[in-house]
Amino acid sequence: MAADKVDPIHQFHITKLVPINLGHYDVSFTNSSLFMAATVIVATLFLVMASSGRSMVPNRWQLVAEMSYSFVANTLRDAAGKAGMQFFPLVFSLFMFVLVANLLGMIPYFFTITSHIIVTFCLAMLVISTVVIYGIWKHGFHFFGLFVPSGVPAALVPLVTMIEVISFLSRPISLSVRLFANMLAGHITLKVFAGFVVTLSAAGVAGMAGSVLPLAMAVALTALEFLVAFLQAYVFTVLTCMYLNDAIHPGH
Amino acid sequence: MASNVNTTAEVQHAGAEHGGAFPPFDSSTFASQILWLAITFGLFYVLMSKVVLPRIGGILEARHDKIAKDLEEANRLKADSEAAGAAYEKSLAEARQKAQAIASETRSALNASLDAKRHEAEAGLSAKIAAAETTIAGIKAKALAEVDGIATETAETLVSTLTGESISRSDVAAAIAAVTAK
Numbered sequence: 001m002a003a004d005k006v007d008p009i010h011q012f013h014i015t016k017l018v019p020i021n022l023g024h025y026d027v028s029f030t031n032s033s034l035f036m037a038a039t040v041i042v043a044t045l046f047l048v049m050a051s052s053g054r055s056m057v058p059n060r061w062q063l064v065a066e067m068s069y070s071f072v073a074n075t076l077r078d079a080a081g082k083a084g085m086q087f088f089p090l091v092f093s094l095f096m097f098v099l100v101a102n103l104l105g106m107i108p109y110f111f112t113i114t115s116h117i118i119v120t121f122c123l124a125m126l127v128i129s130t131v132v133i134y135g136i137w138k139h140g141f142h143f144f145g146l147f148v149p150s151g152v153p154a155a156l157v158p159l160v161t162m163i164e165v166i167s168f169l170s171r172p173i174s175l176s177v178r179l180f181a182n183m184l185a186g187h188i189t190l191k192v193f194a195g196f197v198v199t200l201s202a203a204g205v206a207g208m209a210g211s212v213l214p215l216a217m218a219v220a221l222t223a224l225e226f227l228v229a230f231l232q233a234y235v236f237t238v239l240t241c242m243y244l245n246d247a248i249h250p251g252h
Numbered sequence: 253m254a255s256n257v258n259t260t261a262e263v264q265h266a267g268a269e270h271g272g273a274f275p276p277f278d279s280s281t282f283a284s285q286i287l288w289l290a291i292t293f294g295l296f297y298v299l300m301s302k303v304v305l306p307r308i309g310g311i312l313e314a315r316h317d318k319i320a321k322d323l324e325e326a327n328r329l330k331a332d333s334e335a336a337g338a339a340y341e342k343s344l345a346e347a348r349q350k351a352q353a354i355a356s357e358t359r360s361a362l363n364a365s366l367d368a369k370r371h372e373a374e375a376g377l378s379a380k381i382a383a384a385e386t387t388i389a390g391i392k393a394k395a396l397a398e399v400d401g402i403a404t405e406t407a408e409t410l411v412s413t414l415t416g417e418s419i420s421r422s423d424v425a426a427a428i429a430a431v432t433a434k
Contacts, residue, residue, distance in 0.1 A: 012275040014285075025283040032281070033288035040296045047304040054311050056318060062311070069308045089301035097296055116276045118285050123293070184276060 008191035012115055012184070032119075035104060035111045043100040068096065072237060079241035083248045090130065091244070094123060095237040102183060102229035106222070114232075115183040117176060124176035127240045135247035146250045175239055182232050186225045193218040403428050 018029035050065035058066055072092045076084050098114060105112025113119050135143035147164040148157060196214035200207040275281070407424045411417075 009275065014275060014278070014281045020284075022287075025287075026280065027284045027287045029288070030281065030284055032285055033292070036288050036292035040292045040299070044296065044299045044304065047300075047308070051304070051307050051311060054307075054314075056315055058311075065308055066312060069305070069312065089297060089305055092305060093293070093297045093300045096300070097293060113285075113289075116281075116285060118276075118282045119289055122286055122289050126293075180276065 008188045008195065011111070011187060011191060014116075031111045032113050032116065035101070035113050039097060039101045039104055039113065042104065043096045046100075047096070068092075075234075075237055076241045076244075079238065080245035080248055084241065084244055087130070087244050090126075091237060091240055094127070094240055095233055098123070098179065098236050099230060099233035102233055103226070105183065105187065106225060106229060112183050112187055114179055115187055117180040120176035120180040121172065123179075123236075124172040127175065127243055128172045131243045131247040134244075135250055138247070139250050143247070143250045146246055171239075171243060175236065179232050179236055182228055186221070186228050190218060190221050190225060193221060400425070400428060400432075403432075 014030045014032050016028040016030050017034060019026075020028050046061075047065050047068075050061035053059060053062055055062060069092070072095050073085070073088060076088055076091050080087070101112070101114050104110050105115065132143075135146070139145075147161045147168065149160060149164065152160050193214045197211045197218060200211035200214065273280075404421060404424045407428060408419065408421060411419055411424070
C-alpha cells in the first residue's frame with residue numbers, strides 16, 4: 001500500500017489463500033479462515049499451557065486462565081442461575097473465541113474476523129437457535145409464554161405480544177451488529193488517523209509537526225480499541241447469558 | 253461507508269481495485285466464512301468442553317476441596333488442643349487438690365506425733381518433778397526431825413555450859429516442844 005493511497009477498507013478484504021469449490025459454493029481457505037484457525041489455536045494453546053502446571057497455588061498464567069473460567073462462570077450463574085451452567089462450555093467458547101479474535105485483530109496487519117457481519121451473525125444465530133431449540137424442547141408450548149408477559153390487561157396483550165416478538169426477532173441482529181459495527185468502526189477510525197500521520201508526514205516539515213495530533217489520537221484510540229475488544233466480548237457473553245436465561249425460565 | 257471515505261481528503265477510496273463491494277457485505281465470501289467458522293468454532297467448542305474446561309474446573313475443584321479439607325483439619329486440631337488444654341487444667345486442679353490434701357494430712361500427722369512426744373516428755377518431767385519433790389519432802393522431814401534433836405542438844409549444852417548444872421534431856425525436849433508449839 002503506497003503512502004498516498006491509504007485505504008481504511010483494505011484491511012477488511014478477504015483474499016483466497018487456497019481456492020476450494022464445493023458444488024456451486026466458493027469455500028476457499030481465506031485469510032479470514034486462517035485467522036479463525038489462529039484464534040482457535042492461540043486460545044486453546046494459551047488455556048492448555050496456562051493450566052498445565054495444575055498447581056494448587058497458581059502462577060500468573062494459570063491465574064489468567066482460572067480468572068477467565070470463573071469470570072464466565074459467574075456471569076452465567078448470575079444471569080441464568082445454576083441450571084444455566086449446562087451451557088457453560090458454549091458460553092465460555094463464545095467469550096474466548098470473540099475475545100481472542102478481537103485481540104488478535106489489534107495486531108497490525110492481522111485480519112479481524114469479527115469485523116465481518118456474517119461471522120458475528122452466525123455466532124448470534126448459534127445463541128438464538130440454542131435458546132429456541134432448548135426452550136421448546138424443555139418447556140414445549142410454554143416457551144412461547146415468553147411473548148405474553150403476565151399481568152398485562154387483556155386488551156393490551158396482542159400489542160405487547162407483537163412488541164415482544166419483534167424484540168425477540170431483533171435479538172440476533174442487535175447481537176451481531178453490535179459486535180460487528182464496533183470492530184469495523186474502531187478499525188476504520190484507527191486506520192484513518194494512522195493514515196493522517198502518514199500523509200501529513202509526507203507533506204514536509206510542517207506536515208510532520210502537524211501529524212503529532214493524529215498520532216496522539218491513534219495511540220489513544222489503540223488503547224480504546226483494546227478496551228472495546230474486551231468489552232464487546234463481555235457484552236456478547238452477558239447478552240448470551242440473558243437470552244439463555246429466557247430459554248431456561250421462560251415465564252416473566 | 254463509501255461516502256465517509258470520499259469526504260476524507262487524505263484518504264482515497266480504493267475499493268474499486270478489489271471488485272467494488274464493501275467487504276463485510278460481499279456475499280460471495282459468506283459461504284466460505286460460514287463453513288470455516290463452523291469448522292473452527294466447532295473444533296474450539298469440542299476442545300473447550302472436552303479438554304480445557306474439565307482441566308481448569310478440576311484445578312479449581314481440587315483447590316476448593318483442599319481448602320475445605322485443610323479448614324476442617326484445622327478445626328479438628330483446634331478442638332483437640334482445646335480438649336488437651338481442658339484436660340491439663342483439670343489434672344492441674346486435681347494435682348493441686350491432692351497436694352493440699354497431702355500437705356494437710358502431713359501437717360496433722362506431724363502435729364499428732366509432736367503432741368504425743370510433748371505429752372510423753374511432759375509426763376516424764378512431771379514424774380521426775382514428783383520424785384524430786386518426794387525426795388525434797390523426805391529430806392525436809394528428816395532435817396526437820398533432826399532440828400529438834402540438834403536444838404535439844406544445843407539447849408542442853410548451852411544450859412550446862414552457862415549454868416554448870418546438867419538437866420535432863422527430857423526437860424529440855426519438853427521446853428523446846430513448848431517453845432516450838434507456840
